[in-house]
Amino acid sequence: MSLSERVAPNIPYLRRFARALCGNQASGDAYVAATLEAIIADPPSFDEIDDAKVSLFSIFLRIWESLDVNQREEAPPTSVTGQAERRLERLAPRPRQAFLLTAVEGFSPEEARVILNVSAKELDQLIDQAGREIAEQVATDILIIEDEPIIAMDLEALVEGLGHKVSGIARTHSEAVHAVRTQNPGLILADIQLADGSSGLEAVNEILGDLEVPVIFITAYPERLLTGDRPEPTFLITKPFQADMVKAMISQALFFDTRARKRGEAA
Known part of the structure; x- marks a missing residue:
């Protein structure tokens, strides 16, 4: 060649x-x-x-x-x-x-x-x-939808280490929907299989019906999202995840989100 x-x-x-x-x-x-x-x-x-x-x-x-x-x-x-x-x-x-x-x-x-x-x-x-x-420019509140306490704590530390704030940690579908309605996060980190057998994917779909917000899925079951049968998530991380990958994905999602804003700017 x-x-x-x-x-x-x-x-x-x-x-x-x-x-x-x-x-x-x-x-x-x-x-x-x-x-x-x-x-x-x-x-x-x-x-x-x-x-x-x-x-x-x-x-x-x-x-x-x-x-x-x-x-x-x-x-x-x-x-x-x-x-x-x-x-x-x-x-x-x-x-x-x-x-x-x-x-x-x-x-x-x-x-x-x-x-x-x-x-x-x-x-x-x-x-x-x-x-x-990037966080200094578009710092925001982030909701974590994760039912495993240790993983949720790891994600919380990563989020805060970048300069963002964790608005809440939801373990079930209903907790996630309630958290969004009361806290209006700027980004969501979501697992797709939650406590009590509920679905993080269904929770996110319900949330996106009322709020336009970037979502990063972190899951041990990527095949459930990468089916080709429907629009697939832009941001997907497979468990077990690397901390640097999560940080990079958060920065990428917020960097290219036209609604990204400083915390409290819209209040």
């Missing part, structure tokens, strides 16, 4: 990443062009990493950190894209890169470490920092 055949399929994804990182399309495309020129000038550099997409993003970030071609174009403040870009601008550069690579571009932690040229510990620290910085 030729160099161009390996690079071309990944360029649209690189352009998306570049725009999010730089804040506008013109600057992003300028960095992408500089990256392609660097690869053409030194083809062996592209083969230093076996995976073509990982290699392309790795070279791009080296270019991004060494050249200053960024030309800012402010997005309209009322647009969804503009809101997301403003949130990104407030993140420190390296945490922003780690967040975009893992939460937006879908790279695995192993791939992100190669692209960023960092250790596993350093990547975890970058993602954790991104989560805290």
